[in-house]
Amino acid sequence: MVNNSSTIRVLRARDQRTPDWLRSLCVYRPSATYRSSELTTLALAVAHREDDVRTVRCLIVGPSDTPYEFGFFEFKAKFGDAYPVQPPSVRCLTTNGGRCRFNPNIYATGKVCLSILGTWRGEEGEQWSTAQGIESVLISIQSLMSSNPYENEPGFEHIKVTAKEAEAYAQKVGTHSFTCTHAQIAICDPLFGLSMESQETTSSLGEGTERDGFYDADYLLQVRHETLRITVLQRLETLLEIADDDHITTAADLSTPPADYDDDGVKEYDPSADGYTESDPDALFHPFADLYKRRFLWYYDAYLKSIDDASAKIKDGTAFVGTPFEYGTNDMRGKFAYASLKTRFLRVYEALEAEKDSWATEGKAAFIKEHGTAMNLNHQFDSLRNHYSRSNGPSVELSLVDGNPFVWTLTFFGPSETDLYGATINVRLHFPFKFPDQQPRVTVLTPLFHHRISSTTKALCYFPTKLFSVQNHIESIMAAIVEENPSYDPRALVNPAASVLRWGDEAGKKLYRRKLRRSVQDAMENCDEF
Known part of the structure; x- marks a missing residue:
């Protein structure tokens, strides 16, 4: 596997080893001891x-409901001596080796055009100030990843189209998965954002009408395809050392030169850009590797739904359409290849399952040798089993699979007066050898129609607050499953079929509860030994 031994320090305001200038940009999470700081909200x-x-x-x-949905975009921020008077320099590392421009404001070179970074013109009040920090920079970049990134391009609102293009666009927008509500139309749709009079005038234009271009519908689909291919698949395949042997989904020919560097531009997975050689132990620095793997299992259903929705409308082999703001090699070029993407997603999923199984094997051997992590997990198991056996709260049972402290089974019962009443809920926790630096993978063994449980991977989406505490994991797991009135969380849309009902209208919510109760009933009737 890829070497990821680089030490990562928690970015905490109270860390006395952290310089004053860095404390101002850090995000403080007092309960977290994980070696990277997650702004999870x-x-x-x-x-x-x-x-x-x-x-x-x-x-x-x-962000969800955008063509960038659940993609993994990495950036590198450098803070100079003049910070916080001057902003950091920020570069995008997710560029397919300098060959993919993911946004009008995010170049293939990695350059990020943003007014607060001083790399893009802005109105008064939009420039950098000392009150800002890394969080505000990242939020600003995230805002560029909108439901229609094409609108980031200046002059977007003045695009004119022919009647033929308008008809083709309406058909395309009506079928692809990134649709707009009526309230959003004026913002993200240049055609329907016009008045009715203007629409009629536009529709009557001849085919020879001069225009800047009308590419946003194509662009959305292309961004989504490359988000899946580059930010998710390529990244996980690299971490898991899976070769894409057929190269069917290569967006650009491998001989295509990358976009020219400008300033201190860097490219994805290019250790030399960071001043390292291939032999350097920090050459491949992947601080978010474990996070990627767990999120992949969360969002697997959403990824496949995107592929199924688009592949029904777009023929594999269809070439990407260029846009007016792309030039030279600062573009997004390639062809749609959804069939291959689907095969590769399955291959990554199988590799992650195999990795999880290897933890059990390695863990059992470590327990026999009385390794520290194994003994710590075993101690926590004994303590928690005694705690729950004496507790007056909900009945909770814990067991080890084959006596292995790295594989736990959590069993609890659906609370009365809830849709889960009567259910015996079994949850499996696989702990990695590097716990808590790496987090457990949690799957729900009881088949439930639940908005927090992936229908394919059975991975549970939950958010512990104390990553080192198994008890906190267990309580967070139970809370995520039994909570009756959760707040909407776009990070937790892991089951598309359940989520669209759970967060839909009243009829949808009633149908969701009915399906959940039915799954509970089916589980009771087909109770298996887990």
């Missing part, structure tokens, strides 16, 4: 090497 994360606190690696998970 915003689907952001930051980390740095122990020997270089001025260079911060940043992760943005693509």
